[in-house]
Structures are given as structure tokens and as C-alpha cells.
Amino acid sequence: MKIVFCYPLFLILILLSFSTCSAQEEIDFTRLREAMVNRQIMDRGVNDPDVIKAMRKVPRHLFVPQENRRFSYADHPLPIGEGQTISQPYIVAFMTEVLKLKPGERVLEIGTGSGYQAAVLAEIINEVYSIEIIQALGESARETLGALGYKNVHIKIGDGHKGWPQKAPFDAIIVTCAPEKIPRPLVEQLKEGGRMIIPVGRRGTVQKLVRAVKRGGQLKTEDVMLVRFVPMVTP
Ligand code: SAH
Numbered sequence: 257m258k259i260v261f262c263y264p265l266f267l268i269l270i271l272l273s274f275s276t277c278s279a280q281e282e283i284d285f286t287r288l289r290e291a292m293v294n295r296q297i298m299d300r301g302v303n304d305p306d307v308i309k310a311m312r313k314v315p316r317h318l319f320v321p322q323e324n325r326r327f328s329y330a331d332h333p334l335p336i337g338e339g340q341t342i343s344q345p346y347i348v349a350f351m352t353e354v355l356k357l358k359p360g361e362r363v364l365e366i367g368t369g370s371g372y373q374a375a376v377l378a379e380i381i382n383e384v385y386s387i388e389i390i391q392a393l394g395e396s397a398r399e400t401l402g403a404l405g406y407k408n409v410h411i412k413i414g415d416g417h418k419g420w421p422q423k424a425p426f427d428a429i430i431v432t433c434a435p436e437k438i439p440r441p442l443v444e445q446l447k448e449g450g451r452m453i454i455p456v457g458r459r460g461t462v463q464k465l466v467r468a469v470k471r472g473g474q475l476k477t478e479d480v481m482l483v484r485f486v487p488m489v490t491p
Pocket residue numbers: 336340341342343366367368369370371372373374387388389390393414415416417432433486487488489490491
């Protein structure tokens with residue numbers, strides 16, 4: 257009885273997976289990416305040419321799990337597995353622009369996730385150091401970035417609260433998960449005059465996206481908008 261019942265189900269599943277495969281192949285991701293940059297990013301005021309160029313180039317859909325690929329260029333965050341998300345494209349562009357990056361600089365990212373934000377950074381600057389606490393995500397990001405030929409992204413599995421002292425100081429630091437307060441090691445590992453962008457707030461609440469510059473060893477901070485990121489967890 258069980259076998260009779262399972263067979264058609266199995267066939268339907270196979271047919272369904274074929275039909276989603278061919279539907280995916282028909283999606284023109286390049287056109288979707290162009291539209292994303294024009295409508296979600298430039299129309300909302302992001303205009304740094306290096307950021308626009310990077311957002312036009314990086315194939316965001318390759319950082320998104322197969323089952324969500326067709327939504328890759330939509331105007332919202334998406335699940336990437338392990339309960340984590342890839343940020344909304346506009347937020348990636350906005351946070352990158354705030355850092356005012358220059359070619360040749362070195363940047364630390366906390367929260368590698370899919371590796372997409374790291375790829376956008378790697379298009380603009382020299383070396384990206386990115387820390388991810390979930391091993392499976394860090395390894396998968398490493399694989400995706402490797403397959404796309406990014407040699408200037410270095411991923412470490414570990415707790416971002418500690419930063420990456422061996423590679424410090426950094427010209428800029430971008431944090432894509434939200435701590436309750438800015439971790440002191442990150443301030444210490446930022447160069448004098450260096451820039452930071454970081455969401456700050458309690459778990460489960462809306463957070464403040466904070467832009468900061470290091471002057472005289474201290475951060476000068478400014479709140480720029482309200483956001484909702486996954487929490488920065490402590491192991
Ligand atoms: N920048 C990512 C999105 C990040 S989602 C992208 O472009 O896809 C936030 C990530 O921060 C998650 O992958 C989560 O596992 C990670 N994270 C949470 N707490 C962390 C910590 N203490 N140290 C490092 N990474 C952390």
C-alpha cells in the first residue's frame with residue numbers, strides 16, 4: 257500500500273524539480289539586477305559610482321540558496337539557511353556607500369553570511385577580512401566566493417566580538433549582525449580616521465544603524481536609520 261502511494265508522489269516531485277529548474281534557467285538575472293540597481297538603489301539616493309558598479313556586477317542570485325534564487329533581486333532580505341538572512345540589496349548598497357571606501361583599503365566585516373556583502377566590498381577595495389560564527393555558512397561563503405574568483409576575501413570562523421587582531425588595523429569595519437553595544441575590540445582595531453557602520457540594539461527590537469568615525473581613539477557616532485538585523489550572538 258505504502259509503495260503504491262509513494263510512487264506517484266516521487267514522480268510528481270521529480271517533475272516538479274525539473275519544472276522549477278527550467279523556470280530558473282529562463283530567468284534573466286542580468287536584467288533583474290539592472291532593474292534592482294536602478295529602482296531600489298539609485299532612485300533611493302545611493303550614487304557612489306564604485307558602489308553602483310559593484311552592485312551591477314556581483315551576481316547576487318549565486319549567493320542565495322537555489323529555492324529562493326528567483327527572489328534574489330527583490331526588495332527585501334532572504335533566508336540563507338541556519339536561521340540567517342542576506343540583507344536587502346538597498347541596505348547592502350547604503351552601508352557600503354556610508355563607508356566611503358577607497359581602492360587599496362582593508363576592511364573588516366562581521367557576519368559573512370552568504371558572502372554577498374563581502375563580494376560587493378571586494379569589488380571596491382583591496383582586502384576584505386570577514387568573520388562568521390556559523391561554520392556551515394562560513395564554509396559555503398568561502399566556496400561561493402572561490403568559485404567566482406574572489407581572491408581578496410579572507411574568511412575566519414569565529415566570534416566577531418573579538419575582531420581579527422592579527423590583521424588589524426582596518427580602514428573600515430562593517431557589521432551585519434546587531435550587538436547590544438559596539439564591541440570595544442572593534443573600536444581598537446579601527447585606524448584613526450577609520451569608519452564604521454553597525455546596527456546596535458537589543459535582540460528582537462528594531463535597531464539603530466550607527467555610522468561612526470574614530471577620532472582621538474574614540475568613536476564619534478551618528479544614528480542614520482532604523483533597521484532590523486539578526487542578533488550578534490555570543491558563543
Ligand atoms: N553579510 C551577510 C548577511 C549577514 S546575516 C551577507 O551578505 O549575506 C548576519 C550574519 O552574522 C549571520 O550569518 C550570523 O551567523 C552572523 N553572526 C551572528 N553573530 C555573530 C558573531 N558573534 N560573530 C560573527 N558572525 C556572527
